[in-house]
Amino acid sequence: xxxDRVEWIIFVILGTWLILSALGTVxxxxxxxxxxxxxxxxxxxxxxxLALGAELLAGIQLIIYAVAIVVFYVLVITTIPxxxxxxFGGIYKSELMIASPILFILFLLMSYMVVKGKFAQPVGFVKxxxxxxxxxxxxxxxxxFEVASIILLVAMIGAILLGRKEE
Amino acid sequence: MESLLYSLLFTLVKxxxxxxxxxxxxxxxxxxxxxxxxxIQNRLGPTVVGPFGLLQPIADAIKLATKETVIPRGAxxxxxxxxxxxxxxxxxxxxxxxxxxxxxxxxGKYIEPIIADVNIALLLAFALGSLSVYGTIFSGWAxxxxxxxxxxxxxxxxxxxYEVVLGFSVxxxxxxxxxxxxxxxxxxxxxxxxWFIVYQPVAFILYLYCMLAESGRVPFDIQEAEAELxxxxxxxxxxxxxxxxxxxxxxxNVIALSAIAVVLFFGGWDGPKILGPLxxxxxxxxxxxxxxxxxxxxxxxxxxFQAKDIxxxxxxxxxxxxxxxVIITAVVVYIF
Numbered sequence: 001x002x003x004d005r006v007e008w009i010i011f012v013i014l015g016t017w018l019i020l021s022a023l024g025t026v027x028x029x030x031x032x033x034x035x036x037x038x039x040x041x042x043x044x045x046x047x048x049x050l051a052l053g054a055e056l057l058a059g060i061q062l063i064i065y066a067v068a069i070v071v072f073y074v075l076v077i078t079t080i081p082x083x084x085x086x087x088f089g090g091i092y093k094s095e096l097m098i099a100s101p102i103l104f105i106l107f108l109l110m111s112y113m114v115v116k117g118k119f120a121q122p123v124g125f126v127k128x129x130x131x132x133x134x135x136x137x138x139x140x141x142x143x144x145f146e147v148a149s150i151i152l153l154v155a156m157i158g159a160i161l162l163g164r165k166e167e
Numbered sequence: 168m169e170s171l172l173y174s175l176l177f178t179l180v181k182x183x184x185x186x187x188x189x190x191x192x193x194x195x196x197x198x199x200x201x202x203x204x205x206x207i208q209n210r211l212g213p214t215v216v217g218p219f220g221l222l223q224p225i226a227d228a229i230k231l232a233t234k235e236t237v238i239p240r241g242a243x244x245x246x247x248x249x250x251x252x253x254x255x256x257x258x259x260x261x262x263x264x265x266x267x268x269x270x271x272x273x274x275g276k277y278i279e280p281i282i283a284d285v286n287i288a289l290l291l292a293f294a295l296g297s298l299s300v301y302g303t304i305f306s307g308w309a310x311x312x313x314x315x316x317x318x319x320x321x322x323x324x325x326x327x328x329y330e331v332v333l334g335f336s337v338x339x340x341x342x343x344x345x346x347x348x349x350x351x352x353x354x355x356x357x358x359x360x361x362w363f364i365v366y367q368p369v370a371f372i373l374y375l376y377c378m379l380a381e382s383g384r385v386p387f388d389i390q391e392a393e394a395e396l397x398x399x400x401x402x403x404x405x406x407x408x409x410x411x412x413x414x415x416x417x418x419x420n421v422i423a424l425s426a427i428a429v430v431l432f433f434g435g436w437d438g439p440k441i442l443g444p445l446x447x448x449x450x451x452x453x454x455x456x457x458x459x460x461x462x463x464x465x466x467x468x469x470x471x472f473q474a475k476d477i478x479x480x481x482x483x484x485x486x487x488x489x490x491x492x493v494i495i496t497a498v499v500v501y502i503f
Contacts (some may be wrong), residue, residue, distance in 0.1 A: 006171065030269070032246060032308065039301065050285075059290030059347075067297040067330070074301070078308045130286060130347055132464055 010051050018044035031077050035070065042066045056130045181282050193418035194224045202420035203460075204467045227410075238428065239311050242403070245308035250413050251404075254302025257295040258404045258415040261423035264288040266350045268447040281350060288349040289341065292427055293334060296381055299420065300326040301478050302316035304410065308404030321474050323390050328481035329380040331401050335489035339496040340431045343367070349427070353435030364432040369492045371432045373485055374404025378428065378462070380477070382420040384465040389474045401454075425458035428449070450498075492493070 021044055024037035042065045050059035137145050198213065198220065205212025238247060252378030263282040270279040284290065300323055307319025340363050341347060344355040356362055364371050380387040403411040429435060429451060438450030472480070 030243075032243065032305075036246065036249070036305075055285055055287045056290075059287040059294060062294035063290060063300070063334075067294060067300070068327075069299060071297075071304075071323060071327060074304055075320070079320070143385065 007051070011048070013052060014048050018048065035073055035077055038073075039066060039070050042070065048133065054116055057134050177278060178282060182199045185282060186259065187260060187494075189262050189419055189422065192255055192422065193414050194228065196418045196422075196463075197413075198224050200466075202461050203463055205364045207464070207467045213261065214277050216426045227241065228407075232376060234321050236407045236408075239403045241311040242307045242469065243311070250273050250302050250309055251408055252302075252307035253305060254299055254412055254415045255419075257299040257302070258419040258423060261295050262426075263421070263424045265355060265423065265450055267318055268429065271444075279350070284311075284350050285347065286351075289337065289347045289352075289431075290425075292349075292423075293330065296333075296420070296424065297326055297330045297475070298482075299415065302412070302415065306404065310400075315400050315402050318402075322383065324474075324478050325380050325387060325389070325481075328478045329377045329485075332373060332481050332485045332489050333377035334369045335493055336377065337431055337491075338493045339367045339370045342493070342496050342500050343473055344363075347429035349430045353430055353437070356430055357437050358433045362434040362437070364430060366493070367432065367496070369488065371428070373430065374428055374493070375483060376480075378421075378424040379446060379465070380481070382417050382419065382424060382462070386469045386471050387477055388466075388471055389477060419464050421459055422455065423502075425454070425462065426455045428453040452459050 018041060021037045021040035024035055025041055028034050042061065046058045046061040046066065049061055055084075103125055201223070202212040203222070203416045213223040216222040216226045218304040238244065264285070266279070266281040266284070268280045270277055283291075287407070291439070303322040307317075307322075310316070340352065343366060344352040346355070348368060352363075362421060376387075401409055404412065420469075433454050436447035436451040438446060442448045442449050
């Protein structure tokens, strides 16, 4: 039992956790349980990043997705009185009909990629991936980074305008 | 393979030590808090069980554990139970990134008294600190009680606001130290010979505010507000299930956040060697305890803010100050 085997075992555990919680997100009925499964999915994702050595990505996954974003979902979902809204029991049939061929094609594409493609290989041992990522973001990828920040700013101003009370 | 087994074993031992100490100290802080509150309010505090009432936490634990389990009608049972776990786990996990002392050699093996020395330790600490908000929100929601739910919504608003300020307030320290790692930050302070509170007093005050807000301590304890909400989000929990929430939020969280404050601003285990090889641990624990003491002292001295004031202070006053602090620090670090 070498280091590779241990890595493999950890990956299988985390992967199972991820897949089970993703399935839960789709199939569970109560919206609160859905959001809990979704949270679990995000945590599993962060754990996989951590296991792969992408520490900064794991930290950001936790702090941005698992906390900042999901907390707003939770706030909205918990404050809506679900008893008063029409309960929907089954599975969305027409949506499933439309989505399944697309999903099948996507699955085929991804299987092709996995079977024929090459896996990304680590270029070299990265000592401090926080620093390296920061340098990359502010040098080679400065323009897309700034564009993303402006898009977010526009979205924020839009949200403030929409949420503003009429005087 | 051998080294892997060893490191697993070491980690397990470290986890056990930290876990048991944290829960034990957390339980005894209840005694300490009641004693302190008693003396602040000119009374004696617990005196009956054992000398100085020292056995009071054990008596409380037995009382809580033997109480009848009552679950409110219409409560969502799985979420109701899960909420306890969601409140406890992040607070305890926070302790994983705290370095209690410098590394040392035993039988040619380098041992660090920290469970997880990752280079995103601080990010992880803040992520876990805010993950504990789910325990509060879901416990309030699952109880099917309006008092509990209002309490949990207030807590959510507070955590969202103060998490942002917290992130910005410590950026100054990170700029000075050049790393996210808790061990690295302490080593940077020892190397410079100056604790970061000297360079970053504003950041420390902001951090203190955020620490009080995140751990639901006075003056930011509106989610508990006994007078209006009858202690808020945990009102529908009974017995040991009730005991878990204050343990997580008021004690373990306060210990962990104080320890992180010591790492960030007070030089971690740095201090004169008065106890030989044990002095780093002594200094770390002493500094952490001083901050915990300060928090409890405030708790029994100050009145509480209104709900709307708390979030307004965070967004309109603290956040601009924090951002200004980061910009000034960045410019100064860049120039020198």
